[in-house]
Amino acid sequence: MTKKETRSHNGEVRAHKDDSGQTTITGYAAVFNSLSENLGGFREQIESDAFNEVLENDVRALFNHDQNFVLGRSQSGTLKLSVDETGLHYEITPPDTQTVRDLVLEPMARGDISQSSFAFTVEDDDWREDDEGRIVRTIKKVRSLLDVSPVTYPAYTDTTSAKRSLDEAKESNIIQKNNTEQLKTEMEQRDRELYLLSL
DSSP states (O other): OOOOEEEEEOSOEEEEEOTTSOEEEEEEEEETTOOOSOOSSOEEEEOTTTTTTTTTSOOEEEETTEEEEEEEETTTTSEEEEEOSSEEEEEEOOOOOHHHIIIIIHHHHHTSOOEEEEEEEEEEEEEEEOTTSOEEEEEEEEEEEEEEEEESOOSOTTHHHHHHHHHHHHHTTOEEEOOHHHHHHHHHHHHHHHHHHHO
16 A cells, blocks of 8 residues: 655745735645665665656645645646756745734744655655665656645654655665775675686
8 A cells, every 4th residue: 555655845935915915825746866864774865867757747836734624736736736957846826814914924034944755655666775785765757646735843743654655675685885995895705616616
């Protein structure tokens, strides 16, 4: 069963008002090729083409991933998604209500809300152990993009699911070691054995 995961990004999310008075919220839900903080035993990064096949999904823009607090939706045109060299960018046209102004836009203007997050499921990932023995998960392809959200806290919000992903990778023995010194030693040993056999 594919599990829903959420990740937060500590980058800026901003609210802008145009000449007609229409407000838009813009930010990056994910940043490419940047290692996350520790997610409970591993760090994570996202490849730049991971979202290529999900940009046409019917994605919601929520506040704090709360399905009762909808800010926009791609199907209705009030959420626009794109990718650039930085990451997954979003632009939301939120409803013009007092609730949104009080709980989202005013805290953004004050700098109280400045982070973004996204909820997703994974189609393809890669697990490796780097030269320092740290486990790094690379998300290569997102299966479904469920929502993007301005969030109150920048922490990686679903470390339980993240830890479960690590445990499953360990059980499946799919974590690949990148220890070049060990590989070199093994090759040298094999060469010595072949040399001794040739005598």
